[in-house]
Every structure is written in C-alpha cells, then in structure tokens.
Amino acid sequence: MNDSAIAESTPPLKREKKAVKANKITEENSDAYTTVGQAFSENAKMSMTNVDVFYGEKQAIYDVNLDIGTNEVVAMIGPSGCGKSTFLRCLNRMNDTIDTCRVTGNFFLEDQNINDKKMDVVPLRARVGMVFQKPNPFPKSIYDNVAYGARIHGLADRRSDLDEIVETSLQKAGLWNEVKDRLQQPGTGLSGGQQQRLCIARTIAVSPEVILMDEPCSALDPIATAKIEELIDELSQNYTIAIVTHSMQQAARVSHRTAYFHLGKLIEVNETEKVFTNPDHDLTEAYITGRFG
Ligand code: ADP
Ligand code: MG
Secondary structure, eight states, X not given: OXXXXXXXXXXXXXXXXXXXXXXXXXXXXXXGGSOEEOOXXXXXXXXXXXXXXXXXXXXXXXXXXXXXXXXXXXXEEOSTXXXXXXXXXXXXXXXXXXXXEEEEEEEEETTEEXXXXXXXXXXXXXXXXXXXXXXXOOSSBHHHHHHHHHHHTTOOSSHHXXXXXXXXXXXHTTOHHHHTTOTTSBGGGSOHHHHHHHHHHHHHTXXXXXXXXXXXXXXXXXXXXXXXXXXXXXXXXXXXXXXXXSOHHHHHHHOXXXXXXXXXXXXXXXXXXXXXXXXXXXXXXXXXXXXXX
C-alpha cells in the first residue's frame, strides 16, 4: 500500500492523532516551538511579544508571545522549573530585583511598554499587583497592612478616606466580616488562608488593573483554597488576573484560558476547557494525563 492509500484507509481520528504526534519538540525541529492555539486576545489588557529571559548565561524563557484579555483569568501551568514564575514576574518587572536576570521583549500594558527602562516601577506595581505563594503580611496591624499601599501612593488624604479603602478592600477580599472587630490586631495572627486574603486586600487597596498570583494556594488547606478560588472568580469581574498554579484542577476551576509552559517555551494556549479535554499539543496532553510533571 502506498502512503495515500494508507491515509485513505486510516479513520480520521487516527490521522489527527498522528498529526499531533509530529508536533514534538526536538533539537532539529525548532519550528515546533511556535505556540499552538489561541495566544492572542481581541481585548488585551496586557500583550507580550518575543519575550526571552536569561539568568546569567542560562536562558529560562524562549520567545514567548501571549496576551491577557481584559477581565480574563489566564492560568499558567507546566512542570516545575518550566519558567512560569519567571514569566509572571516579568509582568510587573519583579525580575528587576534579581541581579543576574535579563529580560528582553515587549510587554504592553494597554499602550505602554512596561519593559521600557524609563518606566517607573512603583506606580507600575500598583497597576499590576502581585500575590505570592506564601502569604506575606507585614508585621503590622490588619488595618495598616491594607492601608500600606494607599498611604505610600497618597491615595487617601483623610483618615475617613483611608478607613473606607480598608473596609472596601477587605470586603472585596472576602475578609471583612472575619476581621472587622480586630483591625488593630497583627495581620500575622490570622490563619494562613486569612493571611492570603489579607494580602489580596492589600493588593486591591491600590486599585490595580491586573493581579498576578504565583501559586497563591499552595500553602493553604482545601477550605482556604476553595475560598481563594471563589474570590478569584469574583475578582475577575473587575480585574485581569494571571495565575500560576501547579494544580490542574485549580486551573480548570478558575481560569478562562490556560497557557502550558514546557522547558521555557510556551507550548500551547487555549480555552481552559479545551486544554483539559482536547489539547492541541502532544506535550500538553502528556502533562494533563500525568505522564510527567
Ligand atoms: P517554575 O515557576 O515554572 O517552577 P521558574 O520560573 O522558577 O520555574 O524557573 C525557571 C528556570 O529558571 C529554572 O531552570 C530555574 O532554575 C531558573 N531560575 C529561576 N529563578 C532563578 C534565579 N533567581 N537565578 C537563577 N536561575 C533561576
Ligand atoms: Mg514557580
């Protein structure tokens, strides 16, 4: 049988599978590094192109292109060490704090290239806030934790304005009812889940447009995790969110689109449901079915 005869006799599903198999990353086949799926958004809040990141000589991110849509939740998944945190940190210039780290490429927050050396990172980090893996409240009262950024950025002239910012932020973070009677107690005295919501309140208090979250639930128990996930869903009505997670279930629950990273390359971006049910790329499929990671 010649090739076309084989193709004719192969049921369509099998042929599809074969085509995907050819999509493997090998040294010789560098074209395959091109991200498959839907990396772009019609309504982008942030738009990244040709992003490379190096730690000294070592390259950690290879030519990544990705949009994050307005009020969209984008999840970033992939095996440990694939560059998720590195990429996320680019989005508010947190990599500037790492001496050996060099970032090239374009990072547009609406029409501003935030990778421009003239960009002032202090207001940038108010517009693009970050919530870390381990809750990191300041050794201050609950009130002062939330008021911190608002004070620094001069967002409130009067005490009553500051009170209002603190209350609304705690409400949006789903923490107000639990702490309203003990605002002057230390933030570090709260449970882990409450501390993480406090950190989210602190981020919200400076009215960000984008919230970056790097495995925000990895230090939390399942109940605290469920609360944060609910919160992410609510927050996405008003904010644009990029979340790194090692939990595929979490990505599936909270995100609209999912980006799969592998060895510093953005392999696939698609609607979350598609990524977890019918991914375009072999490597994505291998990861979601637990063959590595
Ligand atoms: P992930 O968040 O997906 O686990 P990271 O972004 O932390 O991955 O790491 C990507 C790669 O960059 C890894 O090889 C890691 O060792 C390297 N890396 C991360 N942070 C640093 C750093 N501060 N200095 C040097 N190499 C780093
Ligand atoms: Mg990480």
